[in-house]
Amino acid sequence: CNGARERTLSALRAVAGDEGVCVGAALREQHGRDESVHRCRPPDVVVFPRCVEEVSALAKICHHHRLPIIPFGTGTGLEGGVGALKGGVCFSLRKMDQVLDLHQEDFDVTVEPGVTRKGLNSYLRDTGLWFPVDPGADASLCGMAATSASGTNAVRYGTMRENVLNLEVVLADGTVFCTAGRGRRPRKTSAGYNLTNLFVGSEGTLGLLTKATLRLYGLPESTVSAVCSFPSVQAAVDSTVQVLQAGVPIARIEFLDDVMIDACNRFNSLSYPIMPTLFLEFHGSSRSLEEQVTITEEITRENSGSDFSWAEDEETRAQLWKARHDAWYAALALRPGCKAYSTDVCVPLSRLPQIIVETKQDLITNNLTGPIAGHVGDGNFHCIMVLNPEDPEEVKRVHEFTERLARRALAMDGTCTGEHGVGLGKRALLREELGPLAMEVMQGLKATLDPKNLMNPGKVL
Amino acid sequence: MTARVLVGVKRVIDYAVKIRVKPDNTGVVTDGVKHSMNPFCEIAVEEAVRLKEKKLVQEVVAVSCGPQQVQETIRTALAMGADRGIHVEVSGKDYDSLGPLQVSKILAALAKKEEASLIILGKQAIDDDCNQTGQMTAALLDWPQGTFASELVIEGDKVKVVREIDGGLETIKLNMPVVVTADLRLNTPRYATLPNIMKAKKKKIANMKPGDLGVDMTSRVEVLRVDEPPQRQAGVKVESVEDLVSKLKEAGRI
Numbered sequence: 001c002n003g004a005r006e007r008t009l010s011a012l013r014a015v016a017g018d019e020g021v022c023v024g025a026a027l028r029e030q031h032g033r034d035e036s037v038h039r040c041r042p043p044d045v046v047v048f049p050r051c052v053e054e055v056s057a058l059a060k061i062c063h064h065h066r067l068p069i070i071p072f073g074t075g076t077g078l079e080g081g082v083g084a085l086k087g088g089v090c091f092s093l094r095k096m097d098q099v100l101d102l103h104q105e106d107f108d109v110t111v112e113p114g115v116t117r118k119g120l121n122s123y124l125r126d127t128g129l130w131f132p133v134d135p136g137a138d139a140s141l142c143g144m145a146a147t148s149a150s151g152t153n154a155v156r157y158g159t160m161r162e163n164v165l166n167l168e169v170v171l172a173d174g175t176v177f178c179t180a181g182r183g184r185r186p187r188k189t190s191a192g193y194n195l196t197n198l199f200v201g202s203e204g205t206l207g208l209l210t211k212a213t214l215r216l217y218g219l220p221e222s223t224v225s226a227v228c229s230f231p232s233v234q235a236a237v238d239s240t241v242q243v244l245q246a247g248v249p250i251a252r253i254e255f256l257d258d259v260m261i262d263a264c265n266r267f268n269s270l271s272y273p274i275m276p277t278l279f280l281e282f283h284g285s286s287r288s289l290e291e292q293v294t295i296t297e298e299i300t301r302e303n304s305g306s307d308f309s310w311a312e313d314e315e316t317r318a319q320l321w322k323a324r325h326d327a328w329y330a331a332l333a334l335r336p337g338c339k340a341y342s343t344d345v346c347v348p349l350s351r352l353p354q355i356i357v358e359t360k361q362d363l364i365t366n367n368l369t370g371p372i373a374g375h376v377g378d379g380n381f382h383c384i385m386v387l388n389p390e391d392p393e394e395v396k397r398v399h400e401f402t403e404r405l406a407r408r409a410l411a412m413d414g415t416c417t418g419e420h421g422v423g424l425g426k427r428a429l430l431r432e433e434l435g436p437l438a439m440e441v442m443q444g445l446k447a448t449l450d451p452k453n454l455m456n457p458g459k460v461l
Numbered sequence: 462m463t464a465r466v467l468v469g470v471k472r473v474i475d476y477a478v479k480i481r482v483k484p485d486n487t488g489v490v491t492d493g494v495k496h497s498m499n500p501f502c503e504i505a506v507e508e509a510v511r512l513k514e515k516k517l518v519q520e521v522v523a524v525s526c527g528p529q530q531v532q533e534t535i536r537t538a539l540a541m542g543a544d545r546g547i548h549v550e551v552s553g554k555d556y557d558s559l560g561p562l563q564v565s566k567i568l569a570a571l572a573k574k575e576e577a578s579l580i581i582l583g584k585q586a587i588d589d590d591c592n593q594t595g596q597m598t599a600a601l602l603d604w605p606q607g608t609f610a611s612e613l614v615i616e617g618d619k620v621k622v623v624r625e626i627d628g629g630l631e632t633i634k635l636n637m638p639v640v641v642t643a644d645l646r647l648n649t650p651r652y653a654t655l656p657n658i659m660k661a662k663k664k665k666i667a668n669m670k671p672g673d674l675g676v677d678m679t680s681r682v683e684v685l686r687v688d689e690p691p692q693r694q695a696g697v698k699v700e701s702v703e704d705l706v707s708k709l710k711e712a713g714r715i
Binding site for chain 2: 119122123125126127128129130218219220221285314
């Protein structure tokens with residue numbers, strides 16, 4: 001058996017070079033965990049291909065030896081997507097880090113998987129363009145495509161689903177192809193099945209993503225940020241719905257509940273009123289901003305909003321939004337020494353007040369720490385569960401809470417994951433969400449594209 | 462109200478690029494490598510534009526020395542809010558040996574020609590880290606200098622500069638005309654937005670040669686060789702303190 005292992009390693013080294021194939025324990029552990037609470041599941045080997053040809057050749061070797069293939073971007077996922085449950089070969093794509101083919105007038109760019117969202121926006125900074133999808137971490141853009149990521153400004157700019165034009169994919173058997181045809185980047189198309197969006201959100205279970213062509217936007221001319229407190233969750237959500245109905249092209253509309261506001265006050269010695277609070281951001285020209293802010297302020301007032309403050313200069317805007325920016329750390333600071341796990345459900349806007357109220361009651365009844373932050377414009381919110389991971393009883397209570405929360409969302413026509421993905425922990429919930437027939441279709445697609453089940457086994461399905 | 466601010470902007474290899482030394486060790490690879498405005502020059506431009514927005518200066522002129530490509534860098538400054546640009550054409554051998562001495566002579570000549578009362582430069586460039594151009598320019602003009610500025614306030618015909626120094630902060634007052642060099646915390650530069658980039662295309666960039674300004678480009682510095690830093694060696698793990706001590710002795714460290 002040792003002979004076979006050595007032969008496989010030699011074959012891998014012949015493709016990726018000696019430095020491109022690693023079996024050291026530390027490096028394998030690094031590549032067996034992400035930023036979720038799932039425990040580390042290291043792969044047997046980590047390879048570092050330098051180009052798509054190497055990815056394909058390495059995949060062929062794995063395919064021949066029936067070795068699981070686990071794609072790895074920045075390891076910043078939140079659902080345990082990179083754990084090598086059955087061992088195998090982790091493909092760290094970080095050496096493929098070039099920004100290729102920027103087309104400024106067409107508002108598109110193609111990137112390799114080692115390029116992160118902040119890296120891309122830094123590259124673009126002189127062009128007046130940016131890629132707005134902004135999940136918390138500085139994630140790999142191909143990783144973001146793989147998990148169908150989203151950020152705080154999805155309400156205006158969309159998620160990865162709306163912003164990936166084309167993907168270069170390597171299948172488990174080494175086949176390389178482009179989902180929209182090589183080099184193609186029309187802004188819209190009705191040509192054939194939408195393979196691009198099949199792979200967006202596939203979480204490494206259908207193929208490796210080695211190039212992504214992304215839709216870019218113009219940087220906002222000016223930005224205004226605002227904060228407003230409300231007497232109830234209902235009032236905050238009603239305001240959100242009315243702002244959207246009024247046609248205000250709001251860029252960000254974030255919700256923090258009273259528990260979170262209290263945590264932020266304590267963490268930063270701030271003095272926000274301890275009430276449900278909306279954090280808003282507007283993008284546009286100076287004239288358009290004036291109009292947007294005026295309409296929004298009126299709406300919040302009609303919904304009993306108070307303490308509406310807004311600012312245009314960067315320093316004051318940062319101050320106003322400080323609570324929202326530090327939310328994660330403020331939550332952690334509530335119980336030093338503990339870890340945090342973020343839940344992630346999404347429901348139609350009209351059901352948001354009910355689900356938040358019921359969830360808060362659940363937290364209190366079960367003595368759990370879970371301040372709430374949400375992308376309320378999308379109906380998506382997160383409970384930041386602060387827990388002691390060494391306390392099995394608490395871990396169990398948190399796990400049961402998140403299951404109840406997911407089922408509550410499903411019962412309200414929603415989804416068990418708004419932006420983090422299914423990964424390891426939500427596979428059963430996915431079955432409940434989709435139902436057996438849709439699941440069968442998904443299983444069929446998986447069987448067609450990866451008949452040996454080598455691509456990130458044990459995830460999603 | 463002060464009339465004119467001159468801002469120097471340098472085109473350098475982008476900070477995010479992994480630098481590679483040329484195989485012949487004469488320099489670093491620049492062909493096909495992404496270039497952008499030196500980050501400290503961005504801060505300098507931002508400060509000048511803010512002064513104009515506060516109506517404390519009337520006109521911001523962006524200057525760059527180099528070949529055709531530096532026009533992109535001047536355009537970026539124009540997109541950030543500079544009013545017009547000056548491209549001093551330097552290419553070939555002159556560009557290879559272009560350094561703070563030549564640039565400061567050019568800036569001094571331009572400052573006189575344009576009747577500028579304030580020159581703002583980045584404190585240093587990220588490619589050569591010289592940190593000399595501002596100081597040399599001030600010396601050539603016999604102007605006072607406020608270097609490593611983290612704050613700049615115009616008070617009538619004087620300028621108050623807070624400088625970042627080893628011990629903390631030093632506040633000085635200078636009579637204009639002055640040279641100021643921008644440090645990191647002076648401001649956060651704005652991104653150029655598309656409408657401003659469009660507007661910048663219509664702004665004027667004047668072309669001239671160092672000879673037109675009477676500047677001698679001879680360099681007194683010759684680069685002999687460029688090498689990469691030595692490769693980092695793998696570490697060695699030891700099992701016990703005794704092992705560690707004996708290894709350190711072997712290496713002559715204790």
